[in-house]
Amino acid sequence: MIGSKFNLKNYIRKKHLINSDNKKLSKSYKKIFQEVNLEIENPKKTLNILSKKFKFNFKSQDLKKFKKFKKIAIIGMGGSILGTEAIYYFLKQKIKKDIYFFDNIDTEKLIKFKKLNETKKTLFLVISKSGNTVETLVNFLSLDLIKKNAKNIIVISEKKNSPLYLLSKKFNLFLVEHKSYIGGRYSVLSEVGMLPAELLGLKSEKFKKFDNLIKNKNFKSTLINNVDMMYKFYISGKTNSVILNFDKSLISLTEWYQQLLSESLGKKGKGFFPIISNLPKDNHSLMQLYLDGNKNNFFTIFDVIDQKGPKIKNKNLFSGYNFLKNKSVKSVMIAQKDAVKNVFKKQGLKFRNFEILNKDEESLGIIFTYFMLETILLGKLMGLNPFDQPAVESIKKETRRILS
Numbered sequence: 001m002i003g004s005k006f007n008l009k010n011y012i013r014k015k016h017l018i019n020s021d022n023k024k025l026s027k028s029y030k031k032i033f034q035e036v037n038l039e040i041e042n043p044k045k046t047l048n049i050l051s052k053k054f055k056f057n058f059k060s061q062d063l064k065k066f067k068k069f070k071k072i073a074i075i076g077m078g079g080s081i082l083g084t085e086a087i088y089y090f091l092k093q094k095i096k097k098d099i100y101f102f103d104n105i106d107t108e109k110l111i112k113f114k115k116l117n118e119t120k121k122t123l124f125l126v127i128s129k130s131g132n133t134v135e136t137l138v139n140f141l142s143l144d145l146i147k148k149n150a151k152n153i154i155v156i157s158e159k160k161n162s163p164l165y166l167l168s169k170k171f172n173l174f175l176v177e178h179k180s181y182i183g184g185r186y187s188v189l190s191e192v193g194m195l196p197a198e199l200l201g202l203k204s205e206k207f208k209k210f211d212n213l214i215k216n217k218n219f220k221s222t223l224i225n226n227v228d229m230m231y232k233f234y235i236s237g238k239t240n241s242v243i244l245n246f247d248k249s250l251i252s253l254t255e256w257y258q259q260l261l262s263e264s265l266g267k268k269g270k271g272f273f274p275i276i277s278n279l280p281k282d283n284h285s286l287m288q289l290y291l292d293g294n295k296n297n298f299f300t301i302f303d304v305i306d307q308k309g310p311k312i313k314n315k316n317l318f319s320g321y322n323f324l325k326n327k328s329v330k331s332v333m334i335a336q337k338d339a340v341k342n343v344f345k346k347q348g349l350k351f352r353n354f355e356i357l358n359k360d361e362e363s364l365g366i367i368f369t370y371f372m373l374e375t376i377l378l379g380k381l382m383g384l385n386p387f388d389q390p391a392v393e394s395i396k397k398e399t400r401r402i403l404s
Contacts, residue, residue, distance in 0.1 A: 078182025131162025207365035299351035
């Protein structure tokens with residue numbers, strides 16, 4: 001258990017883990033944590049986002065004129081938008097605005113949005129670290145916003161001679177600098193995620209109440225145990241990381257985690273293959289494979305511990321289904337999750353259970369922090385640079401070549 005925000009429990013029997021030199025690993029972790037602490041305090045390193053000294057490239061008063069908008073369209077790709085989507089869907093019950101996400105090229109969605117004819121009432125937030133992300137530029141420019149709605153546009157991008165930066169200068173768009181040393185998948189706790197959070201009516205400081213979190217014994221112990229477990233899975237060839245999600249509000253969070261794991265560790269012929277399954281729906285399709293197929297999987301179960309929701313009407317129950325009497329929909333979901341866990345235990349399948357106890361900004365900030373640190377530590381143990389993604393550039397270059 002980590003504080004009062006979430007539980008992360010492993011259900012792995014020791015006999016299911018291969019033997020390793022614990023003394024060697026202990027020294028490795030000590031060295032890695034020393035490196036991590038130094039990086040947190042270095043203002044030119046990605047992990048500086050976890051420091052209490054970290055400063056945003058915007059001020060709250062800068063956003064006052066934009067907060068009046070009740071409709072916000074956010075345009076970006078990958079790490080530029082996944083974090084904000086995770087925030088929005090996790091905390092949706094607290095947000096009183098209409099949000100549109102353009103996170104892929106979707107012709108039908110663009111046509112439908114233009115037909116709404118509400119661009120003057122909508123704030124547009126365009127995010128691209130490089131400023132030359134093709135899909136982001138396509139969505140932004142196809143909406144034909146700049147001349148008529150320049151005052152309604154915020155751009156987050158590096159200050160360099162990219163198309164997005166040059167457009168923002170030419171049309172005097174409100175520009176917030178994207179820090180060059182923070183990659184997209186690690187950027188949710190920087191301007192990239194916290195500026196949109198402020199516009200959604202949330203408080204950025206509530207996401208960042210993790211001073212000394214890495215020094216918390218429970219947090220550190222949970223982190224080391226899970227990194228150790230995943231590293232042992234990796235070296236034993238169990239590299240399918242199956243994410244089992246039991247709560248709709250977590251879908252975008254699991255997608256954020258999927259990108260984090262894929263881009264950070266998927267290089268040099270190494271890495272985990274993260275697969276997202278939304279349950280109980282996938283009990284009726286993929287579960288057969290998980291239980292009786294290839295055994296190179298380990299599972300991370302996500303859920304929110306919340307009993308709220310409608311109840312089943314008893315008068316409509318048939319005989320033989322009285323076990324549903326007086327049950328809430330959520331209690332049925334929990335029973336299905338417990339059933340999965342019980343069957344996994346019986347079959348010796350390896351899994352961990354991530355239970356979120358509170359749906360608030362602080363919980364989400366800790367979750368982001370935890371998985372970023374877990375991934376970075378794994379990368380260092382695997383001899384990888386968890387901050388680059390060199391192979392992705394080949395698709396970008398080939399796309400430009402084909403279009404040229």
